Amino acid sequence: MLIRDRLATGKPSISFEFFPPKSDEAAALLERTIAELSELKPSFVSVTYGAGGSTREKTLEVVSRIRQHTGIEAMAHLTCTGATREEIGGVVERLVAAGVTNILALRGDPPKGEATFTAVAGGFRYANELVSFIRERLGAGYSLGGAAYPEKHVECASPALDMENLKRKVDTGVDFLITQLFFDNRFYWAFCERARKAGIAVPIVPGIMPITNAARIERFGATLPAQLAVELEKRREDPQAVQQLGIAHATGQCMDLLRGGAPGIHFITMNRSTATKDIFAELRVAGLAG
Secondary structure, three states: OOHHHHHHOOOOEEEEEEOOOOOHHHHHHHHHHHHHHHOOOOOEEEEOOOHHHOOHHHHHHHHHHHHHHHOOOEEEEEEOOOOOHHHHHHHHHHHHHOOOOEEEEEOOOOOOOOOOOOOOOOOOOOHHHHHHHHHHHHHHHOEEEEEEOOOOOOOOOOHHHHHHHHHHHHHOOOOEEEEOOOOOHHHHHHHHHHHHHOOOOOOEEOEEOOOOOHHHHHHOOOOOOHHHHHHHHHOOOOHHHHHHHHHHHHHHHHHHHHHOOOOEEEEEOOOOOHHHHHHHHHHHHOOOOO
8 A cells, every 4th residue: 555545535644653673672562562553553654764774674674574464554764874875776675575665765864973964975965865766766656755844854954945955855756744743733734834835735744752751852852832841840750640741742732633634643652552552542532533
């Protein structure tokens, strides 16, 4: 199934993001999470690609296993980081051989320990170059996604320039966009309005990550609404209270987004199922999820 076709049905899409495990314990946790969330029958799931391509083999392994053993459509993330054009071409060929028909094409973060992104010799500098490369190789029979940043990309000088870059990326062959996480829906709605005015017509799926850890969430750099920040600070030393607050806030976000016409929700799960399952249950009760 091509994700662009699923989004074109008009029925809200509910999807999950996982990351490749780095230990046997983490692998066992991911297996349990996939099994539990598979019961919710998501539209698709995605598997991230580590900084510098550090999880390349694991990403391929997890994507293949999900498709083969759960029957759920799995999308592979693919980045430009630390790889030449030829190496990326090889990864694309392996994805095709594994039956993967959906790819999220990203520039990627700098390798660990480096502050800025630098393309390797013979590699790609920007996501639009990667999108163009994949589209030329695979043609229209594959669905390509891209990233969008409601609060602008951290390295971009202005929202206007960020939107120009996004338009260029979409024009090279992106079928849909998934946003970076945000906690204030006003950023998403304003971003969508600016994107439509810029001529970007593809679906823009909001990325939502329930807060389950106060310290972790601050590292992402997304703006917290003032009242949420106050309530989070009150609960900082109580992990269970933090999670309850995070689930309640994310549930409210998702309801507002779906009722407002967002094409779906892409949950950033951090390889854990509890928060996502709780939110999904509330969406189902509200008639916003199948």
